Amino acid sequence: MKDCDNIPNLGIGIGLRIPHYEDIFEKQPDIDWFEIISENFMVDGGKPMDNLYRILERYPVVQHGVSLAIGSPDPLDFDYLKKLKALTKITKTPWVSDHLCWGRLPGAHYHDLLPLPYTREVIQYVAERARIVQDYLELPFALENLSSYVAYKKDEMTEWEFYSTIVEKADIYMMLDVNNIYVSSRNHGFDPKVYYENLPLERVLQIHLAGHSDYDAYVLDTHDDYVCDEVWKIYAEVYPKTRGVSTLLEWDDNFISFQQTWEEALKAKQFQQSIHDKKGHEKLKHPKKVLIEANS
Amino acid sequence: MDAPLEPHPSFLMEEGASPELSILAEAQFDFDEEESPLTGLSEPAKKRLSYPRSGYDEQVPMLLKREQQWFGTIISRPIDEDSRMNPISPTGQPMEEEAALHIAPSPTLRPAQRIQLYNQQYWWRLLNTMHESFPLVTRLFGFFDFNRMIGIPYLTKYPPRHWSLSTLGDRFSQWCQEEYHAPDKQLVCQAAELDWAFAYSFTAHSNPRLQLEAAADLSSQPNETLLAQTLYLQPFIFLFEFDYDLFAFRIEFLKQEPDHWLHHEFPALDSSRPYHYILYRNIENNISWKGLSKCEYLILRLFHKGTTIEHVCSWLEDQSSEIIDEAAKNLQLWFQEWTQRGWLSSQK
Numbered sequence: 345m346k347d348c349d350n351i352p353n354l355g356i357g358i359g360l361r362i363p364h365y366e367d368i369f370e371k372q373p374d375i376d377w378f379e380i381i382s383e384n385f386m387v388d389g390g391k392p393m394d395n396l397y398r399i400l401e402r403y404p405v406v407q408h409g410v411s412l413a414i415g416s417p418d419p420l421d422f423d424y425l426k427k428l429k430a431l432t433k434i435t436k437t438p439w440v441s442d443h444l445c446w447g448r449l450p451g452a453h454y455h456d457l458l459p460l461p462y463t464r465e466v467i468q469y470v471a472e473r474a475r476i477v478q479d480y481l482e483l484p485f486a487l488e489n490l491s492s493y494v495a496y497k498k499d500e501m502t503e504w505e506f507y508s509t510i511v512e513k514a515d516i517y518m519m520l521d522v523n524n525i526y527v528s529s530r531n532h533g534f535d536p537k538v539y540y541e542n543l544p545l546e547r548v549l550q551i552h553l554a555g556h557s558d559y560d561a562y563v564l565d566t567h568d569d570y571v572c573d574e575v576w577k578i579y580a581e582v583y584p585k586t587r588g589v590s591t592l593l594e595w596d597d598n599f600i601s602f603q604q605t606w607e608e609a610l611k612a613k614q615f616q617q618s619i620h621d622k623k624g625h626e627k628l629k630h631p632k633k634v635l636i637e638a639n640s
Numbered sequence: 641m642d643a644p645l646e647p648h649p650s651f652l653m654e655e656g657a658s659p660e661l662s663i664l665a666e667a668q669f670d671f672d673e674e675e676s677p678l679t680g681l682s683e684p685a686k687k688r689l690s691y692p693r694s695g696y697d698e699q700v701p702m703l704l705k706r707e708q709q710w711f712g713t714i715i716s717r718p719i720d721e722d723s724r725m726n727p728i729s730p731t732g733q734p735m736e737e738e739a740a741l742h743i744a745p746s747p748t749l750r751p752a753q754r755i756q757l758y759n760q761q762y763w764w765r766l767l768n769t770m771h772e773s774f775p776l777v778t779r780l781f782g783f784f785d786f787n788r789m790i791g792i793p794y795l796t797k798y799p800p801r802h803w804s805l806s807t808l809g810d811r812f813s814q815w816c817q818e819e820y821h822a823p824d825k826q827l828v829c830q831a832a833e834l835d836w837a838f839a840y841s842f843t844a845h846s847n848p849r850l851q852l853e854a855a856a857d858l859s860s861q862p863n864e865t866l867l868a869q870t871l872y873l874q875p876f877i878f879l880f881e882f883d884y885d886l887f888a889f890r891i892e893f894l895k896q897e898p899d900h901w902l903h904h905e906f907p908a909l910d911s912s913r914p915y916h917y918i919l920y921r922n923i924e925n926n927i928s929w930k931g932l933s934k935c936e937y938l939i940l941r942l943f944h945k946g947t948t949i950e951h952v953c954s955w956l957e958d959q960s961s962e963i964i965d966e967a968a969k970n971l972q973l974w975f976q977e978w979t980q981r982g983w984l985s986s987q988k
Contacts, residue, residue, distance in 0.1 A: 383803065383804060383805075386804070387806070387843035388843055388844055388845035388875075389843060389844060389845050389846045389876070389925075390841075390842050390843040390844065390846075390876070390921060390925050391842065391843075391921075391925045391926065392842075392843060394924075394925050411803035411804070413803075415704070416708070417696050417697060417700040417704060417705045417708050417709075418695050418696055418697055418700075419696075419697045420697075421803065424803055446708060448803075449708060449709060449712045450695025450696060451695065451801060452712055452716065452799055452800070452801060453800045453801055453802060453803055454712060454715065454716065454762060454800075455762070455765055455766065455800060455805055456715075456758065456761055456762060456765065458708075458711065458715075458758065460704070461703065461704060461707055463701070463703065463704070465701035465703065465704065466701060466703075466704050468701075469697075469699055469700060469701055469704065472699065493754055493757040493758065494743045494744075494751075494754040494755055494757075494758065495743070495744045495746070496707060496742060496743065496744065497740075497741065497742055497743065497744050498703060498707065499744070531746055532746060533746060533747040560748075561748040561749055562746070562748065562749055562754075562757065564757075
């Protein structure tokens with residue numbers, strides 16, 4: 345059975361976003377690692393790649409995608425996957441992740457993370473494709489749970505059953521977004537604890553944290569605010585059960601300063617303390633060292 | 641959330657010629673009798689909601705495919721001026737009823753309200769990308785009119801087909817030529833071309849630069865190989881000839897947010913003479929631009945298509961004495977500058 349024993353724990357990272365470049369290049373802050381949106385660097389040339397090379401000189405980088413749309417009804421896009429794989433050679437990312445969603449029809453791309461119907465047939469379809477993606481990329485591949493706003497009439501099971509079965513059937517990993525668990529729990533009326541208690545958490549290779557927008561009748565996953573207490577609570581309960589995995593704060597809009605973003609991400613440390621105390625772990629090694637060891 | 645799904649007059653007026661249907665036409669959708677969930681509908685209704693029959697993964701479950709076809713059609717139909725979903729489905733049913741066939745209600749939202757969230761997200765995301773890719777055009781109209789007159793009609797005719805949002809505006813200049821017919825058409829079309837040049841150049845491919853020694857050769861002992869070699873401008877380079885100074889106009893416009901210009905006079909547009917510009921990426925990969933003389937512009941245009949120095953010289957023989965004189969005086973220096981800036985390559 346797949347678990348994350350060979351996946352490095354990079355510590356705490358933040359999503360690499362353009363408004364932070366100046367601070368990063370000038371001050372070279374002591375950040376454990378950065379996550380990039382893969383598609384932003386799957387370009388023909390220009391400034392984005394210059395910036396990426398500068399970041400790579402100093403920091404470990406992990407690739408997270410938004411356009412694979414693995415559950416779409418058209419064939420897997422191997423032109424896209426080829427570019428994605430080429431980027432992994434540059435970044436040396438220890439794993440690749442994208443979302444458990446669909447987003448395309450033949451001739452149309454919706455540029456959104458659209459939820460799938462939770463049926464046995466869909467599990468079979470997506471799991472097979474996920475396995476192909478992982479084999480093709482030759483890297484650990486993880487799917488992330490969505491924030492979703494609809495549920496289909498034809499759903500045959502809960503989201504956590506659907507998600508767990510796909511990753512196990514495909515023998516891939518989980519990128520667990522604890523904010524998404526909270527957002528979906530509010531939008532669908534389930535207990536977040538039931539969600540994460542029914543996941544194979546040994547397959548989680550990374551955790552996402554983020555803020556959201558609460559409109560009372562529904563909650564949108566906007567990544568434009570501080571992580572709320574309820575999400576920290578989920579994180580505090582999930583993290584120890586994962587044996588300690590890389591944690592990342594996503595902040596994509598209404599930006600605060602780089603320093604404030606980093607301080608928000610660092611709050612995760614207080615919730616991690618218990619696991620390290622409990623297991624008598626050594627202090628986390630420097631992430632670059634972890635990566636070098638993992639690659640050697 | 642309030643109940644936002646009552647029929648909206650703007651949609652009812654467009655009945656029969658709804659712009660959203662062109663999405664279906666564009667994707668060459670084709671009705672499939674066996675697969676269609678529309679059995680029992682009238683022929684016109686069937687024609688309005690037809691589904692693609694090719695381009696699918698052979699393994700895709702039928703139920704999944706049908707739900708996705710329905711979902712994709714619904715969320716990509718234009719929202720109204722108040723960001724509300726079209727209350728009538730493509731089959732002519734109330735959306736409240738049709739959504740309830742596919743989507744379960746939540747404790748707080750009805751099925752139609754739930755899918756409306758995706759309908760709004762689709763349009764807001766795409767329109768935001770258009771605002772970012774076309775900042776000058778957005779400012780010429782302001783957000784509201786840009787979305788209504790430009791953004792939504794363009795994205796309805798040419799919906800995104802590629803995984804990269806950076807390609808979203810790749811047919812916008814073409815759309816302006818085809819569909820925008822107001823008296824300011826020339827300005828809007830040229831603004832669209834200029835905005836797109838900035839957006840495209842940012843991540844465009846670059847070819848190996850012609851080496852500096854080649855330019856030096858030209859001054860001392862021009863070698864035959866270089867003179868006969870076909871040279872091209874880099875793929876990230878754009879050349880412009882305007883009847884006015886659109887670059888200066890754009891700089892002034894971009895100093896303010898789009899809606900500022902709804903209540904203020906536009907910056908002056910200097911139309912005292914024709915303007916020639918080159919837009920390029922500099923050595924540090926930042927977007928730059930530079931004014932050109934007409935002669936320099938015309939010669940660079942030849943390199944844009946691909947030409948040899950020999951051909952440029954023979955082309956000059958047929959030009960006016962003004963152009964010939966200027967070229968005779970400057971060509972050597974220009975060539976050195978173009979090479980130094982990395983504008984030329986022997987690769988197309």
